[in-house]
Amino acid sequence: MTANELFAKCAEIAQNPRAQMDKYLAQGKKVVLTAPYYAPEEIVDSMGAVPMGVWGADMELNDSKKFFPTFICSIVQGIVELGINHVYDGASAIIMPMLCDSLKGAGQNFKAAVPSIPFIPMTYPQNRFADFGAKYCKANYLTVISELEKALATEFDEAKLAGSIKVFNDHNQAMREFAEVAAMHPEVTAQQRSDVFKSAMFMTKAEHTAIVRQLIDAIKAQEPGKGRIPVYVSGILTDSPELNAIFDSCGLHIVMDDVAAQSRAYRTDAPVEGAPLDCLVKKFQNTGNDSVLYDPLKKHVDLVPDQAKQYGAKGVIFVLTKFCDPEEFDYPLIKKACDAAGIPSVQIEIDRQMVRYEQARTILEAFIDVLS
Amino acid sequence: MAEEVKKQRPPVDPNSAKYKLGKIAADAYALATEAKARGEMVGWCASNFPVEIPETLGLSVCYPENQAAGIAARGAGQTMCEIAEADGYSNDLCAYARVNLAFAKIRESKEQPMPMPDFVLCCNNICDCMFKWYENLARELNIPIFIIDIPLSTTYEPTNEEIEYVSAQFWDVVHGLEKLTGKKWDDEKFKQVMENSCRASRAWLKATSLACHKPSPFNGFDLLNHMAVMVTARGKAEAGEAMETLCREWEENIKNGTSTYRGEEKHRIMFEGIACWPYLRVTSSGLKNRGINMVTTIYADAFGFDYHSFDEMIKLYCMTPNAINLEQSRDKRIRLCKDNHVEGLLVHTNRSCKMWSGFMPEMSRQIGEACNIPVVAFDGDQADPRNFSEAQYETRVQGLAEIMEANKEVR
Ligand code: SF4
Numbered sequence: 001m002t003a004n005e006l007f008a009k010c011a012e013i014a015q016n017p018r019a020q021m022d023k024y025l026a027q028g029k030k031v032v033l034t035a036p037y038y039a040p041e042e043i044v045d046s047m048g049a050v051p052m053g054v055w056g057a058d059m060e061l062n063d064s065k066k067f068f069p070t071f072i073c074s075i076v077q078g079i080v081e082l083g084i085n086h087v088y089d090g091a092s093a094i095i096m097p098m099l100c101d102s103l104k105g106a107g108q109n110f111k112a113a114v115p116s117i118p119f120i121p122m123t124y125p126q127n128r129f130a131d132f133g134a135k136y137c138k139a140n141y142l143t144v145i146s147e148l149e150k151a152l153a154t155e156f157d158e159a160k161l162a163g164s165i166k167v168f169n170d171h172n173q174a175m176r177e178f179a180e181v182a183a184m185h186p187e188v189t190a191q192q193r194s195d196v197f198k199s200a201m202f203m204t205k206a207e208h209t210a211i212v213r214q215l216i217d218a219i220k221a222q223e224p225g226k227g228r229i230p231v232y233v234s235g236i237l238t239d240s241p242e243l244n245a246i247f248d249s250c251g252l253h254i255v256m257d258d259v260a261a262q263s264r265a266y267r268t269d270a271p272v273e274g275a276p277l278d279c280l281v282k283k284f285q286n287t288g289n290d291s292v293l294y295d296p297l298k299k300h301v302d303l304v305p306d307q308a309k310q311y312g313a314k315g316v317i318f319v320l321t322k323f324c325d326p327e328e329f330d331y332p333l334i335k336k337a338c339d340a341a342g343i344p345s346v347q348i349e350i351d352r353q354m355v356r357y358e359q360a361r362t363i364l365e366a367f368i369d370v371l372s
Numbered sequence: 373m374a375e376e377v378k379k380q381r382p383p384v385d386p387n388s389a390k391y392k393l394g395k396i397a398a399d400a401y402a403l404a405t406e407a408k409a410r411g412e413m414v415g416w417c418a419s420n421f422p423v424e425i426p427e428t429l430g431l432s433v434c435y436p437e438n439q440a441a442g443i444a445a446r447g448a449g450q451t452m453c454e455i456a457e458a459d460g461y462s463n464d465l466c467a468y469a470r471v472n473l474a475f476a477k478i479r480e481s482k483e484q485p486m487p488m489p490d491f492v493l494c495c496n497n498i499c500d501c502m503f504k505w506y507e508n509l510a511r512e513l514n515i516p517i518f519i520i521d522i523p524l525s526t527t528y529e530p531t532n533e534e535i536e537y538v539s540a541q542f543w544d545v546v547h548g549l550e551k552l553t554g555k556k557w558d559d560e561k562f563k564q565v566m567e568n569s570c571r572a573s574r575a576w577l578k579a580t581s582l583a584c585h586k587p588s589p590f591n592g593f594d595l596l597n598h599m600a601v602m603v604t605a606r607g608k609a610e611a612g613e614a615m616e617t618l619c620r621e622w623e624e625n626i627k628n629g630t631s632t633y634r635g636e637e638k639h640r641i642m643f644e645g646i647a648c649w650p651y652l653r654v655t656s657s658g659l660k661n662r663g664i665n666m667v668t669t670i671y672a673d674a675f676g677f678d679y680h681s682f683d684e685m686i687k688l689y690c691m692t693p694n695a696i697n698l699e700q701s702r703d704k705r706i707r708l709c710k711d712n713h714v715e716g717l718l719v720h721t722n723r724s725c726k727m728w729s730g731f732m733p734e735m736s737r738q739i740g741e742a743c744n745i746p747v748v749a750f751d752g753d754q755a756d757p758r759n760f761s762e763a764q765y766e767t768r769v770q771g772l773a774e775i776m777e778a779n780k781e782v783r
Contacts (some may be wrong), residue, residue, distance in 0.1 A: 066733060066734075067731070067733055067734050068730065068733065069721050069729045069730075069732065069733065071464060071723055071726065071729075072726060072729075072730060098523065098524055098526075099500070100500050101499050101500045101501055101726040101727040101730060102726055102730060104500070104524045104727060104730065105726065105727065105729075105730020105731045106730070107524075107526065108697060108698040108730070108731040108734070108735075109730070109731050109734055111698070112698065112731075112734050113734075121524075121526040123523045123524070123526060123534075124523075125521055125523070125537060126496070126500075126503060126519070126521040126523075127519055127520070127521040127537075127541055130540075130544065132536075132537055132540035132541060132544070133537070135533075135536075135537070136533055136534070136536070136537035139531075139533035140533070291504070294503055294507070294519065294521070295507055296507065296510065296517050296519075297511075298507055298508075298510075298511045301511070320462075322464070323464055323726070325464075325465060325466075325500070325501050325504060325726060326500075326504055328461065328462040328464060328465050329461075329465065329469075329501070329504035329505065329507070329508060330504070331460055331461075331462070332459050332460030332461055332508075333508060333511060333512075335460050336460075347460075
């Protein structure tokens with residue numbers, strides 16, 4: 001298949017998560033929903049179920065408003081909205097890590113609003129570097145496992161987890177390589193890039209790795225397209241077709257990202273030496289450079305200008321998910337760090353309920369004038 | 373001149389709870405300022421961080437949340453917020469954080485001065501936003517940060533694993549602070565501090581429970597003021613003494629049929645959320661004008677740090693209002709409503725606090741049903757005056773009063 005055919009396949013999957021879920025259910029597989037961020041999907045996979053990411057959807061919120069005040073991010077409100085509206089029916093459970101205040105509230109609301117889907121919280125230690133953090137993380141993985149055993153009516157087997165860890169590490173590696181290759185090929189559009197990341201949430205990792213590997217080869221076989229303006233994107237979620245259309249029509253080429261739904265999720269592999277569950281704990285301990293994870297030295301702040309430079313980006317675009325505390329706290333410091341590094345940056349605010357993107361377009365067009 | 377102006381006011385009786393509590397709150401800033409002047413290291417501390425640590429180590433700390441509330445109550449909330457916003461902080465962020473980050477930048481506030489910190493002590497049993505705010509302080513001021521991570525208990529009670537995790541962090545912070553400041557941990561002093569905290573807590577719990585009397589011997593807005601001492605100074609011997617005085621005064625009120633609530637107490641409500649500090653007077657008189665007394669808030673329960681062992685103390689820190697799940701949060705409030713004969717619930721949908729407001733609509737619905745009381749919410753903010761509308765507040769409170777009135781007629 002050509003690169004474009006493979007991209008089209010990713011787009012198809014990215015746009016139809018419910019069809020994917022129905023396909024897996026029809027195959028007799030069980031589906032476990034995984035909310036942001038860093039849900040232990042390896043555990044789900046090792047227990048024979050398919051983990052599927054839930055990040056809400058681009059839509060108007062109605063029923064979730066009975067549960068949330070207006071000033072909570074549209075991602076978590078969307079998850080509850082879709083749950084109430086039976087979009088997730090058939091899922092065996094939802095795992096929700098609670099790495100921000102909105103997710104904490106959302107978990108409690110989901111429990112009340114969608115009683116038909118078992119709610120499994122995953123409590124991560126933010127103070128995760130020392131042994132006490134590792135111990136607590138492991139204890140909570142064990143709780144998740146025992147809840148999954150009930151929800152899936154199956155037993156956990158640590159030996160199988162070792163296999164799943166390899167599958168996920170392999171997928172991480174493929175995703176990282178895809179991002180690198182896309183950086184060398186300006187013809188890869190923002191939309192195509194987004195589809196590759198988004199489709200990963202709705203497929204088994206083994207299936208997705210196979211597609212991404214083919215895609216990498218197909219892109220490499222192409223002559224790199226005409227140069228566009230290289231930019232670095234930071235944020236939580238950038239999958240909106242309207243937003244990507246603006247990036248593409250403005251001639252922007254995303255050379256690397258620091259987006260939670262994209263590269264942030266694939267930066268860290270689990271080690272493979274040692275007991276598999278401990279390896280998974282280590283993976284979480286080693287994960288960082290993210291606004292939702294305790295960051296005493298604020299390495300996330302320096303990562304953005306460093307990577308932007310490393311990948312030759314001319315500018316940094318912050319795509320802020322409205323009402324996101326963690327990102328809103330990091331932004332002023334990252335902006336300052338970009339200024340100090342002489343990298344122009346701009347912020348655009350998005351929301352999954354947004355229908356008009358004119359403001360984002362105007363801001364980006366003005367930014368491009370600065371870059372060129 | 374200043375002396376003369378002061379003398380015109382009726383002097384506050386130095387033996388009164390008001391005087392004692394006010395002095396403790398003011399002394400906290402003065403002591404930290406003096407310590408700083410002596411060349412000692414001082415800290416900024418999150419409100420629900422275990423006070424036992426700095427108190428036992430003899431470290432002076434200030435509480436940015438308390439400072440921000442003071443600045444907002446004295447009218448400078450918006451100015452400070454705007455300074456932070458000019459640096460790129462979104463106006464959707466917690467206004468306490470914005471006020472404090474602005475203070476960290478300009479380093480002055482005539483409304484509430486505070487010495488600059490040499491370290492920060494952070495705990496997220498109030499919200500995760502704390503971590504982000506204190507991370508930024510640590511980076512901008514180039515000082516160390518110490519954290520105690522207390523996650524939301526998703527079970528009804530905190531698990532043993534959580535208590536173990538938090539205990540380990542407690543000692544980790546103690547050792548880190550010993551190393552940084554050269555102060556030494558003393559088990560005897562720790563025992564004393566724990567006793568002080570328990571004594572103050574017992575008196576606080578007893579005093580707040582007196583609202584079960586009809587009429588209540590106090591105006592619930594008193595709780596919002598006095599709670600500052602419970603949050604920040606309960607490890608000090610004076611706090612217990614002052615709280616006991618408060619308790620005695622309110623018991624005296626019951627005997628005499630008096631109250632700090634002026635006027636006839638027609639309706640009794642529970643108030644949910646942090647005070648709207650920039651509009652304290654407006655929110656208070658909106659109730660008083662309709663004969664409504666706020667007899668209780670979750671604060672009445674929240675600072676009952678009466679424990680008998682180290683593990684019990686840790687458990688209480690794991691059970692502060694924003695660290696517990698919906699069911700536990702709801703049941704605590706239902707108990708307060710029932711014990712204090714509450715007839716209505718007024719919810720402050722606090723724009724600053726995503727943690728407090730995140731599941732509030734569902735929880736207040738469940739409380740309303742369980743207690744068979746009306747629930748009314750209004751929009752506001754703990755420190756940013758731009759997020760409050762007096763007209764909306766008046767309409768909502770009037771609506772609540774009318775339902776409570778109608779309920780009385782039916783009953
Ligand atoms: S991190 Fe931000 S965008 Fe993500 S769930 Fe929390 S508030 Fe929402």
